[in-house]
Amino acid sequence: MPGNFPAPALGLFMKRLSALAITLLVLLASTRPARAEKRRATAPPSDDSVAIAFIDVDSGDASMTAAGSEAWLDLKTVTHSGVSAERVTRMRRQIGIRLERANGLASGTATISVRLESWDGRATFRIDGKQLSSAPVTIDIHLAVGPVTVHTLEIDIPVSAAEGALAASMRWEAIVE
Amino acid sequence: MKKTLAVGFVVAMFGIVSTASAATSSGTLTVTGTVESSISLTIESAGGTTSGTGTAAATSDLGNISKFGSAPTGFTLARGASNWTISSTVGVQVVKANLTSTDYTLTAQLGSAPASGVAWKLNGSTLSDSAATTLTSTGTYASTGSYSWDIVIADSAAAAAIDNSINFTATSN
Numbered sequence: 001m002p003g004n005f006p007a008p009a010l011g012l013f014m015k016r017l018s019a020l021a022i023t024l025l026v027l028l029a030s031t032r033p034a035r036a037e038k039r040r041a042t043a044p045p046s047d048d049s050v051a052i053a054f055i056d057v058d059s060g061d062a063s064m065t066a067a068g069s070e071a072w073l074d075l076k077t078v079t080h081s082g083v084s085a086e087r088v089t090r091m092r093r094q095i096g097i098r099l100e101r102a103n104g105l106a107s108g109t110a111t112i113s114v115r116l117e118s119w120d121g122r123a124t125f126r127i128d129g130k131q132l133s134s135a136p137v138t139i140d141i142h143l144a145v146g147p148v149t150v151h152t153l154e155i156d157i158p159v160s161a162a163e164g165a166l167a168a169s170m171r172w173e174a175i176v177e
Numbered sequence: 178m179k180k181t182l183a184v185g186f187v188v189a190m191f192g193i194v195s196t197a198s199a200a201t202s203s204g205t206l207t208v209t210g211t212v213e214s215s216i217s218l219t220i221e222s223a224g225g226t227t228s229g230t231g232t233a234a235a236t237s238d239l240g241n242i243s244k245f246g247s248a249p250t251g252f253t254l255a256r257g258a259s260n261w262t263i264s265s266t267v268g269v270q271v272v273k274a275n276l277t278s279t280d281y282t283l284t285a286q287l288g289s290a291p292a293s294g295v296a297w298k299l300n301g302s303t304l305s306d307s308a309a310t311t312l313t314s315t316g317t318y319a320s321t322g323s324y325s326w327d328i329v330i331a332d333s334a335a336a337a338a339i340d341n342s343i344n345f346t347a348t349s350n
Contacts, residue, residue, distance in 0.1 A: 052204035069203065075210030080217070080274030089274065095206065117205065122212060157212055159274035166210040176200045 055096030106146025110174040119168035214276035224251035224265025278349035284309035288342035294334030
């Protein structure tokens with residue numbers, strides 16, 4: 001078939017064929033790390049993996065129970081006690097978190113985001129002034145691994161909300177690049 | 178040729194980006210509690226030199242009062258044949274929170290027995306220290322209800338302090 005082409009057209013055809021071959025090679029190369037990543041996913045976490053640990057920093061406030069990456073905040077009975085002009089009952093709690101590396105080294109930073117995993121709609125929740133929803137809200141883009149950082153959780157319950165049990169679950173995520 | 182190379186370069190860059198790993202870890206904070214309904218009562222206004230309005234404990238100072246003197250601040254004075262009356266109003270507001278009730282009942286009761294010859298009235302009803310008097314059974318939340326307030330003093334009453342307190346109680350219906 002190449003014999004049917006004049007010489008300049010044959011050269012152009014060959015160049016395009018080479019470019020196509022290079023592109024295919026690059027595509028093949030890019031799929032290899034994906035397979036490697038699959039292998040890593042099934043392997044145990046590496047030593048430099050990072051875990052979120054909740055820390056109870058509200059001294060004197062026994063409402064929070066922290067156990068590693070799980071924490072429970074029991075507001076107990078919430079009664080509106082503000083002046084009549086306030087249409088919400090607002091509560092504030094300090095939440096401490098620490099990023100811990102499995103290898104014990106305190107190095108690097110991570111992006112922290114929080115989202116509401118479940119909630120009953122009675123209240124609105126804010127972390128450091130940012131209102132939470134089911135979509136992740138970035139709290140800190142450079143949170144250092146190692147030290148405890150304190151974040152303010154605000155919970156607003158409108159006076160129009162029905163009385164009853166209050167429940168919400170927040171998912172905190174740390175992404176280390 | 179240039180166009181083809183450009184495409185190849187973009188693909189190569191994409192391949193490099195996809196190899197960068199982002200380790201993710203997560204934690205869960207669970208919040209629980211019980212929202213309890215409540216109502217709140219405040220004295221919004223009252224005759225006399227009043228302090229503490231907007232709270233549940235207001236104080237009205239009437240100063241020295243007499244039948245033939247001038248009416249205290251915020252009051253009017255009416256002289257009768259054998260008694261005299263100073264009249265004003267008391268504004269009471271009740272707000273609700275986390276409650277489905279649509280109205281409330283408001284009662285009033287004197288904190289102590291009135292001095293002899295002195296009658297305390299709200300909305301025309303004479304108050305006592307032994308039983309509560311209903312001022313309304315259909316009070317509207319978040320709206321200040323105004324209740325007429327009269328103190329009737331007999332000419333025969335001794336010249337003495339008439340101090341007393343009126344305890345308001347709101348109950349959701």
